[in-house]
């Protein structure tokens with residue numbers, strides 16, 4: 085079962101072809117039941133970045149749960165019989181259609197999870213919150229909606245998310261929010277934990293394309309220090325914010341102070357992605373050896389599968405030449421027509437010497 089954002093519905097058939105996936109059934113608005121010969125393509129193929137989240141389906145009950153008396157108890161007991169011996173670290177359940185307005189399936193998923201945690205408790209290593217899961221240990225993920233119940237056992241890292249469907253709900257319009265981009269970096273940092281720990285509080289971020297400052301505010305709220313660069317000003321609410329240094333400049337002309345060292349670089353610059361990554365690369369020499377790059381890959385003007393992959397290839401080629409290794413490529417819930425890529429510097433002894 086895979087999830088592909090509705091934003092990419094126009095290239096869905098190309099994505100499936102590239103994955104070698106035969107569609108079986110659409111579930112909700114964004115999930116698809118597919119048959120895939122080689123599941124490794126979900127991690128490595130050109131189309132993998134379009135797949136927000138996935139699970140192998142180990143148990144399905146196509147039905148209309150509303151019409152089934154005692155649905156929760158029947159589902160919980162059937163899953164215990166079938167998957168109880170596989171000792172999941174925990175159980176996560178969610179609605180097949182998160183936007184469903186009446187919340188019926190959200191409540192059903194929550195009640196199903198509650199009952200399953202009870203019936204599985206002797207078989208389970210523990211009950212835990214989503215973010216406390218061991219990324220590499222199997223979780224029993226369940227999705228429920230008007231088309232039935234679909235469940236699979238897989239680690240959060242292989243599924244590419246801690247939550248069923250991959251979405252961590254983040255309010256985008258909370259009072260005081262400067263821009264919706266704050267949700268993007270919050271989600272990117274949540275996603276990062278599938279692969280490596282968060283930068284420690286106090287870490288120094290270089291942020292390129294910071295205005296009006298939604299991401300800046302989110303980083304500062306996590307006790308990071310931020311050098312923010314943009315040709316446009318930041319929101320007034322960030323004036324004199326502790327930990328913030330703002331430079332009103334184009335990334336092209338910004339010269340960092342000689343003693344600046346960054347733990348992380350964040351780029352959310354609009355414009356051509358190949359141009360944006362060149363700016364990141366220019367500052368990557370000031371990145372610590374185990375530093376992090378969070379890069380929003382904008383799909384400006386690219387409408388087809390081939391055009392999107394061309395942009396990606398140019399970005400990855402430039403990054404690789406500069407010794408940056410991509411370790412995560414995701415279309416996050418709060419991304420629009422863009423992806424969030426995460427890079428880290430290659431260990432120094434693995435970068436081939438540059439010819440002169």
Ligand SMILES: C[S@@+](CC[C@H](N)C(=O)[O-])C[C@H]1O[C@@H](n2cnc3c(N)ncnc32)[C@H](O)[C@@H]1O
Nearest residue numbers: 263265293296297298299315334335352353354
């Ligand atoms: C999508 S907005 C960034 C939103 C921001 N991340 C936030 O959290 O509110 C893109 C920004 O990139 C900036 N930008 C684009 N190219 C730039 C460049 N060459 N140098 C500096 N800023 C640039 C634009 O001025 C714009 O403010």
